[in-house]
Amino acid sequence: MSGTHQQTGGTHQETFEALRGQLREAAATFADGPDALESILLGLVDDVDRAAGEPLEIFPVCHHSPASALAMARRLREKQPKVVYLELCEDMAPLLTELRNCRLPVAVQAFAAAVDGFPPEWSPLSVVAPVTEASAEYQAIAYALDTPGVELVLVDRSSDHVFQWDARGTRSEEPATEGEPDAPAAEEEAALHGDAVGVEIGDLRPRFAELEEHLLRHGKVRHWSEWWHQYVELPLGDGDHDTYRQVMFLIGSLFRRLAPGDAHRVRVDEDRERCMWTRMREHLAATGTDPADCLYVCGAFHAASRVEEFGVHGADTYRISPRTATTWQYGLIPSSHAAIEAQFGLAAGSVSIAATVWAKNVKRTRVEPYRLAGQAGTQKTRPRKNTAAPAPGGGGPLAPAPASDKLTGFLRQPPVLDRLDETELLGWSVEIVRAARRNGYLASTADAIAVFETSILLAGMRDRAKPTPYDFQDAAVTCIEKDTVPGRRDVRRLVEIMMGGDRIGKVGYEALPPLARDVHDRLAPLNLKLQQRGVQRALLDIASRPELQQCSDVLWILRYLMPHGTARPIMGERTLGERPIQESWDVALGTHQRALIELGYEGVSIEQVLEQRLRRTAYDPQATAATVLEAVEDATLYLRSRRLADELGTRALEVLSAERSVDGAPEVLRRVRRLLAYYRTSEPVLPPWIESFATTGYAHYCTLLPTAFSDDDATVRHVAATLGFLFSMESLALSLGCDRTQLELAVAQSHPKDPPKTALLWAAQQHLGHLSRADLRARCDELLANPMVVPAYPRYLSGFVHALEPVPGLSDFVVEAVSNAFGRLPDAVLLPWLPTLITALRADGAELAPLLIREAGRIFPGRLAALDAWVPPWRAQPEPGTAHPAPRAAGGHRGALLAAHPATCDAVANLLGCDGTWATADSPHPAGAALAARHPETATALEALLTRV
């Protein structure tokens, strides 16, 4: 501090001499001699002295402090500085003038979707700086922007540096470092800010938990906001400028000197101070402004800085590191009191209470606050004639009178007791009872009286004459809250709402990025108030008003790009080849304004953003053929862009060729079928990529088929889908030059081991003509007849069910197989399998079940009476051309029939020249044995044949 304030140094040394003396004495009394305590106490005074003596006036502030805002408004009116330096990211400056188009609170946001120079996993980067109306910084901004000849200079490090200096980069080296540079990580409920890093002007709070706990305990308050309100806000209330400044310097210094620990955080703070002072000196030198005409608005914490670079005459040794190559986008996003509280770890309701106190103070003190011209969301007030801001320099800045020691008096004065404002408290009491009644509580006038009394008693117990909003809240809970909460909100929440409630900001149309404005313009034909929060219903009768088609397009894209609930179709769908006639939508664009604005950082129109996103999906290293095909479909659906669809389709082809498993086959099959159907109906010729896709896919899946059949990881569903692709694309692929032999060979090479896949293979062979229906049936019969294999029969069946996908013609056979299972499987096998069948049909065969049911309906008799006479078709007529039907039972229906009517057979036998008698079914020898005995030559010939082989 040697040469920093030589002009006024002598005066200040004397100014605080008395206080120093007292503190020295105090230290000696409490700590039995000069030691650390003395150095801390005297250091505090040194800090205050140093900051107060700085030629460039430092204005210390604390966030969400109405006292700060009021003192700021007063000081600005009095001093009329020509330059205002503000502790806010320097790159956010161009946006501030847009604040007038917004309803506060809003947050200034810097956003980088793609990072260059940071670890890629950090992306997207986002920094938000919320601005409320009841803040000192808003006063400074409004004054500087609306007063001619005044310059506003933001001096804090850029958003880029916020991340450059972030602890995340060094975390691996310093595992103990856990703190974020400026603010605690955003909590989930801070929905309005997303996961942005918050920066705030005037972060003033004890930096270590023990000190805060100590202050709260001894202050007999519950949370930090309450402590601040009682011990700083109230006593400072109407204090003059010097008192305000000195007290804030003192608090800043106190928290700074009592903040051990996190070395990283201290270093970031000091670097910021170095950066700010360097920027200010650069600006002063460049413009030649007299430091006396300037005002430096910063957090009280930074005002008590002890870095070398501090002050107009500070060392000029700091070099601000260059920014990374990351491109930053800027915008305003809506914020809310609740979001600010959540992001900066403040007590619920504290920002709202600060806003209420600010409004009340403005009214009481009759200070004219600054407000941006045309500020949205506020009532227009007629400027008072006598307070119209004169141009700076017009009235001339006040000559800086050396400040006297206001600190001693302040520290010695007894606690300030705010006068009891009886009318206000009565108003609150009546109001809360009314609110409670509306919310289902049985509250009455008696409760209003009780709340009033209890508030005063509670305040008395807590050493204050006037109940604070927090006392009032406790009193209301005590008197009104009973054992249950009748409605949605409890009394605590009702008081919060009553005290101002949450206020949600809104970004005005003019301050929106081009993309968001474009969306609003294009949705204008819907005649909805899209800026409003809440859900609105849009009805689009596209048939009678074709121009609404465009709105529909926008809504579908929004549905794709924005969070769930922004645009939700109630009626209407968008599928390939379908033309919309009528649609109805629930639109909540106002509620999701932040998401829309952040979308605006990605491009200038939603189409462009969508295209980028689709491309990103398609070219992602993890992309599969199915996801790329989905992107193709989306490009066709939402963008109607054949160019993009072709490009992405070609990419799908590449991805498919690189795949080494059939995992994606079901999805690929579904999507490619849909696209094929669409192109066949809507285009004169198929796009080249889909033709290539069919041929490449055919060859690709033929190659993979044998592996898939034997691979344990590939499920029967995947293999079925692979076969499905091959069979359904076959005609197209063959027409384009593929060879069927490839498929036949692939099937021949397949040797599955587990039953479902075996059944699938049989179905495939049947489809290819390698296996007749009768053979298939015979194989199934064999399975059922063999007691060793019967338990596995259901698994074969499930293979057959899946085979319906590639071979839909097999449906009657599947019905037959299932019927056989019901008829012949022993209960011990059948019953445990039934639930499996049902779940399998539900899970895998949702689209196959209807096919099966329709077929079953065709085969089975429709009426009960017909059931008795019904014979299953597969039993009624032996198939012509059966290779070896091999009747297993000698009797059966046919045997009985022949035995009953032997005449027919006799006649045929006569005709053929045979003789003999009929053996009955119960004959001890099988008919075949008698026959063989009578004609031994057949057996001899067979024997010769077999031995030769």
Next chain:
Amino acid sequence: MSDLLRAPAEIKYAEELDWLESVDDGPKPFSWRLSPKMIRLFILGSERSDGLDREIAQKWFGDRSFVERSIVTLASDRGLLLIGDPGTGKSWLAELLSAAISRNSTLVVQGTAGTTEDHIKYSWNVSMVIAKGQSRESMIPSPIMTAMETGAIGRFEELTRSTSDVQDALISILSEKYISVPELDSDGIVFAKPGFSVIATANSRDRGVNDLSSALKRRFNFVRIPVMTNKKSEAEIVRFRTEELLRRHRIELDVPPTLLDVLLQSFADLRASAAAAGSDDEKLESALSTAEQIGVLEDAILHSNFFGARALTAHTLATSLVGSLARREPEDLAILNKYLHGVVEPRSKEEGGSWPEFLEGGRDAIATLS
């Protein structure tokens, strides 16, 4: 004091109360013996910043605002109803409040299904009535009536356990502040003196047993005492109460801090699992309150002292925990079994310490009970 098994707060802390009264210069409502700030200090203990010459120990652990709200309620014309899970210290707070305000915490009516209106108002000494007729002399006033007559705090424990008609007898007492005795021709009204109020407690787990009428609810301010979840304060309470217990039983036994941690951690785990449970069957019947924690420890200490090696072990602690918490079979036992194998077993492998022995003890106890 020494010949009482459990002395009421006003006797136990008589000396402290006397001293506080002597230094108290704050305004006192009605006939209160201490000012509200001193009462708060008596209950929550003193700080250096309070500037007292001697230290006042903290007697009730919980949020400061609960105590403040309770005191303020008693200074208004409404009754105070402390509501919360069993074992959250409601009755203890009520006792401390009435001891500090009126130096008498024994004017208690215990609410049960058998409580009648007579227990709240008055009854008659039948022999006296036969001998002398109905008069103030032959009347037996209830504790509440005595409180009214002396301007003291009357207590009503477990208000919701008594039937609705009995509860409603309180309505006129709380609003008109008198009881009329129609049997007496003259002097038939007993008026309450200033300072009279009622502290009732109700168990939130028993909600629905005998719900309070809206009329009665209106006459009470409700202060809900939550189950303590702050581990630090809970450890403080358990230590405080255990020391008291050891002193009372004159037991020389050391409670290792690691075992206290094991106890606190296991309760915290069980509470977390109860919070996550979907139905009542999936959580323990016990409210897992601090009082139950103390109960478990007390049980373990007594067991170790009289049947064990005069040293508290994790094995005994686990046995006592299972024994105290397993109330329903098989539900509670199943939950404890799941807890032991799902949470304690991995922890005992990872952390070691007392956990393996705790696991062993828990297993043995479950095996015995199953």
